[in-house]
Amino acid sequence: MCTAATYKTKDFYFGRTLDYECSYGEQIVITPRNYAFNFRHVGDMKNHYAIIGMAHVAEDYPLYYDAMNEKGVAMAGLNFVGNAVYAEIKPDVENIAQFEFIPWILSQCSSLVEVRELLERINIVNTPFSEQLPLAQLHWIISDENESITVESMADGLHIYDNPVGVLTNNPPFPQQMFQLNNYMYLSPKQPRNTFSETLTLDAYSRGMGGLGLPGDLSSSSRFVRVAFTKVNAISGESEEESVSQFFHILGSVDQQRGCCEVADGKYEITLYTSCCNVTKGIYYYNTYENHQISAVDMHVENLDSDKMICYPVIQGERINYQNK
Numbered sequence: 001m002c003t004a005a006t007y008k009t010k011d012f013y014f015g016r017t018l019d020y021e022c023s024y025g026e027q028i029v030i031t032p033r034n035y036a037f038n039f040r041h042v043g044d045m046k047n048h049y050a051i052i053g054m055a056h057v058a059e060d061y062p063l064y065y066d067a068m069n070e071k072g073v074a075m076a077g078l079n080f081v082g083n084a085v086y087a088e089i090k091p092d093v094e095n096i097a098q099f100e101f102i103p104w105i106l107s108q109c110s111s112l113v114e115v116r117e118l119l120e121r122i123n124i125v126n127t128p129f130s131e132q133l134p135l136a137q138l139h140w141i142i143s144d145e146n147e148s149i150t151v152e153s154m155a156d157g158l159h160i161y162d163n164p165v166g167v168l169t170n171n172p173p174f175p176q177q178m179f180q181l182n183n184y185m186y187l188s189p190k191q192p193r194n195t196f197s198e199t200l201t202l203d204a205y206s207r208g209m210g211g212l213g214l215p216g217d218l219s220s221s222s223r224f225v226r227v228a229f230t231k232v233n234a235i236s237g238e239s240e241e242e243s244v245s246q247f248f249h250i251l252g253s254v255d256q257q258r259g260c261c262e263v264a265d266g267k268y269e270i271t272l273y274t275s276c277c278n279v280t281k282g283i284y285y286y287n288t289y290e291n292h293q294i295s296a297v298d299m300h301v302e303n304l305d306s307d308k309m310i311c312y313p314v315i316q317g318e319r320i321n322y323q324n325k
């Protein structure tokens with residue numbers, strides 16, 4: 001399971017949890033403007049916007065899981081198993097392999113308006129990266145500070161949905177996820193009033209009772225509701241520290257602890273990492289299951305005119321701040 005969310009204070013933030021039972025070996029990867037992308041079916045792109053995000057690097061190629069570009073557009077791929085179907089190659093459209101989708105969008109779009117234009121010509125095709133790295137069944141959230149969309153490639157074609165809540169999890173398809181929010185419109189951060197019966201004396205005996213009924217389990221539809229409720233009610237100061245901290249708290253509402261979600265005998269899905277992009281400033285923050293300290297890579301510290309990828313290893317291992325030794 002995975003969850004992605006957006007958040008706005010003074011700057012615009014975007015991030016995700018990556019929940020899985022094993023790591024593919026990811027790093028924080030910056031693709032500078034002059035790294036040549038060789039798209040399998042549409043040719044080479046020699047100059048483009050710089051990109052930073054979490055990726056598995058194979059054959060000197062950044063296989064991004066989530067990323068942002070220097071212009072303020074961010075996107076993430078989340079599992080959509082059993083529903084994602086990629087198309088065959090077609091004439092007169094831009095045939096983009098599933099693993100190329102993030103670089104294709106982020107290399108050339110500076111806003112969601114431009115993303116929508118590009119999507120009018122796209123055909124997301126079923127070309128695998130390699131035999132060892134076959135197709136991943138994903139759907140995507142793409143955002144700038146003004147809006148978000150969800151992209152789902154299914155058996156009946158490509159769907160592009162407005163995503164007014166700015167969150168995404170996994171199955172079922174996005175319209176069903178949005179629809180189920182109707183069932184929770186009574187939830188509130190305020191204490192409930194007794195509308196049950198005028199003839200009964202009922203007592204709001206605990207704080208937080210306005211949220212009674214918010215689903216607490218790890219299924220993706222429950223995580224969708226939970227993170228949406230948390231995000232839309234979350235209040236933060238405007239400083240970078242307050243905003244980043246609050247963002248990690250929002251995604252913390254759907255954190256997965258080892259042992260609670262068994263995917264095979266003795267194998268458990270956990271939140272391998274949580275990311276938080278300051279999309280306005282190009283800073284990629286993350287922490288991991290093994291390291292709660294927030295680490296960051298700032299793309300603008302690097303030479304973004306280079307033609308070579310820049311990679312930073314994910315820092316693991318808890319760092320405990322002993323106060324008396």
Ligand SMILES: C[C@H](CCC(=O)NCCS(=O)(=O)O)[C@H]1CC[C@H]2[C@@H]3[C@H](O)C[C@@H]4C[C@H](O)CC[C@]4(C)[C@H]3C[C@H](O)[C@]12C
Pocket residue numbers: 001002018019020024056063064065077078079080081099128129133134135136137138170171220
């Ligand atoms: C497993 C990851 C998704 C995690 C997730 O959504 N978990 C939910 C599980 S479930 O629905 O509830 O079952 C996805 C997200 C991005 C994916 C990676 C990226 O798409 C980049 C490449 C793409 C290649 O085709 C396959 C390897 C790969 C390196 C992918 C491996 C894996 O499928 C990743 C890491």
